[in-house]
Amino acid sequence: MTSLRTRGTLFLFAVPALILYGGFFLLPAVQGLRYATTDWDGYSSTFNDVGLSNLTDVVSDDDLFRNALTNNLKFLLAVVVGQTALALLLAVLLAARSRASTALRALFFLPTVLSSVSVAFIWKFVYDPNFGLANSLLGAVGLDRFQSAYLGDEATAILWVAVAQVWFHAGQMMVIYIAGINQIPPELYEAAKTDGAGRWQQFRHVTWPMVAPATALVIAYTTLQSFKAFDLILGLAGNPPRSGLDVLATRIYTTFANSQLGYAAAESVIFMIAIAAVTLLQNRAARMVHG
Amino acid sequence: MNRRDLLRLATGAGAASLLAACAGPGGSSSSDSAKSDDTLSFAHWRAEDKEVFEKIIAGYSAAKVRQDISPSNDYQSTALQKLRGGSVGDAFTAFRGAQFLDIAKAGVWADLTGQALVQKYEPALITAGAQDGKQLGVPYQLVFNTPLANTDLISKAGFGEAPKDWDGFLSLLDKLKSQGVTPFAWPGGDAANAGQLLNVMVVNNAPTDDALGKIETGENKVTDDWFLTVLKQYQQLVPYFQTGATGTSSDAALALFAQGKAGLLGTGSFQVAGVRKLGATFGIDLLAPITTTADKAKYEGVFNATFILGVNAKSGKQDAARAWIEHLSDPEVAGVYANGTSQHVTVKGVEYTNADLKALAPWLTKKTALAPRFQFSNLDVRGAVENATVQVAGGKSPEEAAEAAQKVIDQKK
Numbered sequence A: 001m002t003s004l005r006t007r008g009t010l011f012l013f014a015v016p017a018l019i020l021y022g023g024f025f026l027l028p029a030v031q032g033l034r035y036a037t038t039d040w041d042g043y044s045s046t047f048n049d050v051g052l053s054n055l056t057d058v059v060s061d062d063d064l065f066r067n068a069l070t071n072n073l074k075f076l077l078a079v080v081v082g083q084t085a086l087a088l089l090l091a092v093l094l095a096a097r098s099r100a101s102t103a104l105r106a107l108f109f110l111p112t113v114l115s116s117v118s119v120a121f122i123w124k125f126v127y128d129p130n131f132g133l134a135n136s137l138l139g140a141v142g143l144d145r146f147q148s149a150y151l152g153d154e155a156t157a158i159l160w161v162a163v164a165q166v167w168f169h170a171g172q173m174m175v176i177y178i179a180g181i182n183q184i185p186p187e188l189y190e191a192a193k194t195d196g197a198g199r200w201q202q203f204r205h206v207t208w209p210m211v212a213p214a215t216a217l218v219i220a221y222t223t224l225q226s227f228k229a230f231d232l233i234l235g236l237a238g239n240p241p242r243s244g245l246d247v248l249a250t251r252i253y254t255t256f257a258n259s260q261l262g263y264a265a266a267e268s269v270i271f272m273i274a275i276a277a278v279t280l281l282q283n284r285a286a287r288m289v290h291g
Numbered sequence B: 001m002n003r004r005d006l007l008r009l010a011t012g013a014g015a016a017s018l019l020a021a022c023a024g025p026g027g028s029s030s031s032d033s034a035k036s037d038d039t040l041s042f043a044h045w046r047a048e049d050k051e052v053f054e055k056i057i058a059g060y061s062a063a064k065v066r067q068d069i070s071p072s073n074d075y076q077s078t079a080l081q082k083l084r085g086g087s088v089g090d091a092f093t094a095f096r097g098a099q100f101l102d103i104a105k106a107g108v109w110a111d112l113t114g115q116a117l118v119q120k121y122e123p124a125l126i127t128a129g130a131q132d133g134k135q136l137g138v139p140y141q142l143v144f145n146t147p148l149a150n151t152d153l154i155s156k157a158g159f160g161e162a163p164k165d166w167d168g169f170l171s172l173l174d175k176l177k178s179q180g181v182t183p184f185a186w187p188g189g190d191a192a193n194a195g196q197l198l199n200v201m202v203v204n205n206a207p208t209d210d211a212l213g214k215i216e217t218g219e220n221k222v223t224d225d226w227f228l229t230v231l232k233q234y235q236q237l238v239p240y241f242q243t244g245a246t247g248t249s250s251d252a253a254l255a256l257f258a259q260g261k262a263g264l265l266g267t268g269s270f271q272v273a274g275v276r277k278l279g280a281t282f283g284i285d286l287l288a289p290i291t292t293t294a295d296k297a298k299y300e301g302v303f304n305a306t307f308i309l310g311v312n313a314k315s316g317k318q319d320a321a322r323a324w325i326e327h328l329s330d331p332e333v334a335g336v337y338a339n340g341t342s343q344h345v346t347v348k349g350v351e352y353t354n355a356d357l358k359a360l361a362p363w364l365t366k367k368t369a370l371a372p373r374f375q376f377s378n379l380d381v382r383g384a385v386e387n388a389t390v391q392v393a394g395g396k397s398p399e400e401a402a403e404a405a406q407k408v409i410d411q412k413k
Helices: A004-012 A015-035 A053-060 A063-094 A099-113 A116-127 A133-140 A157-182 A186-194 A199-210 A212-227 A230-237 A248-257 A261-290 B003-022 B047-058 B072-085 B098-105 B116-120 B151-156 B166-178 B196-203 B211-217 B225-240 B250-258 B269-277 B318-328 B331-341 B355-364 B379-393 B398-412
Strands: B039-044 B064-069 B091-094 B138-144 B148-150 B182-185 B262-265 B284-286 B301-311 B368-370
Touching: A015 A261, A053 A261, A063 A099, A063 A157, A063 A212, A063 A248, A063 A261, A063 B398, A099 A157, A116 A133, A116 A157, A116 A230, A157 A199, A157 A212, A157 A230, A186 A199, A199 A212, A212 A261, A230 A248, A248 A261, A248 B072, A248 B379, B039 B072, B039 B318, B047 B064, B047 B331, B072 B091, B072 B098, B091 B098, B091 B318, B116 B318, B138 B269, B138 B355, B148 B151, B148 B269, B151 B166, B151 B284, B166 B182, B166 B225, B166 B262, B182 B225, B182 B250, B196 B225, B196 B301, B196 B379, B211 B379, B225 B379, B225 B398, B250 B262, B250 B269, B269 B284, B269 B355, B284 B355, B301 B318, B318 B331, B379 B398
Parallel strands: B039 B064, B039 B091, B182 B262, B301 B368
Antiparallel strands: B091 B301, B138 B301, B148 B262, B148 B284
16 A cells, blocks of 8 residues: 555656646746736737726627637638548558558658648649649649639638648548557457448448547547647748638737737637637537447 | 655745736846857848848858848747847848837837948938937838839730820730730739739829828728729729639749749739749839829839848847948948849949849839838738738629728727
């Protein structure tokens, strides 16, 4: 049995981590809350306390913030659905151990090791309306009517960035799914086959429920990635991004660059609440789907 | 010290830190005066000028100079915070407008008033570096934010000289289109460069020279007739822009022009060097759309005095930084910079040997307006106004785009 003295000593091992957590997360978070109640410009030695007016303005009287939130939610939905579905599909197809599947896994994983800036350069080339790969390919196969301005189309621009994001990270999520699929006991598939289940039914009644933990992990991770897709968006859209490509992280950065640090802090607080709300909803949805 | 004391100490330190975090923002920034590094930091955003500056640095023996270069948009966003620390940018540059004003408000410019180096500049061209009677910085570059024209294509279209009114301009674009080239390459997908066209679209339509600045103060609105005229003229330009103009990057528009596939490039003289770098050999001139009738046109184009050089008041190497700025202000050195980068400078007595600078020299005496786009000090307001022009180019009606922009301006001004 561990004595009280030993347990106390063990507690000390956590102190360095707690100091780092406190110094680099807790204190800035508290400072952010404090700044959110000021009109500080980020460099003056003086400021005014403005109470909660920054927060109420962000929520009720800021079309730019609302637009960024809408874009972010569109982006989140497109990436979570697209990336999860693609990663699962790739994992199911490549779960078997063979030389071909190992090579293909490596190929699909490759984009993950690139930097966001490199990915942005690649997709800028793909999406360029005049010299880009996408329009050139469509033109070459006679599908000119589907050619687009891509990132220049206000209504769909954020969805084209979502495509780049899915390409960037689907391989990483595929690896998580493959690990999940490889954990499923083969007997379950054998039993399903004995009961006459086809491939789809095996997937529906064996694979899908058994990869639930992996799915929860993939969705949670993808959600965070979607909220943090700052560098990819700046790389593709420039700084500051136009309204069709502005998301919460870039909006906060623009406000900061506009010498409104107090207001940017208030936007960050609402951003944090939005992430917490979305994560909570996802957890509940995951529990409902997987029991 | 026993374990209990250690825990008490940790709790106390934590509580003190939390209290400190709850304290207000502000306070003074640190200075770098104690830094032992003897290299002078020169902060700017023009990566394309790096080689020319290296050449100038190689011939400068008074100090070692290191270029700290950030991309222009990042520089706009983060330079002030870096400069306040004093570790970067003993000598530095700033954009005219919002950034210059913010840096002044933060007290980062060391006053250059009365310094000998100031006398080396054309007085009329360095007003953008002055505030409250003090010369805080010296604008170095003299650029023309006026579209570039491929003179070979313009001549083929039968235009010996630039059209004098809006109808004439549209007629030129029609002729270029009939020749199978893109009449007007415009980087609508690049926020920084898309907005350059606004300068020439506004100067002759605006009721006063400070009309854009008055949008920010609320005295003018983007729903006013004169600005709706600007937006309607953007709408008229849409058939002449390249395919997918709202999604075209600056590099792609530049390439289109440099390859001789576009008659005009809607940015400015600061891209001449980039065009030549891509191998273009055709003649280049500037050609501004005159947006009114000939008799009502006040200006032939737009210029800007920018790349404002200054000494960092937070630096411990102010004397060395001032000496470096003085070196750059020498007409011979400024000539190396100008001819190497294909940009005019504000320094007096510079000899331009670069063929493009010689060709554009007549613009130094033409009637041009100081670029109005930089009258905005609030980036959100500027973004809303410029976004309206891009939305119109993307198919939105001028009235709708103006209404949406005005709503944002009312919230942000």
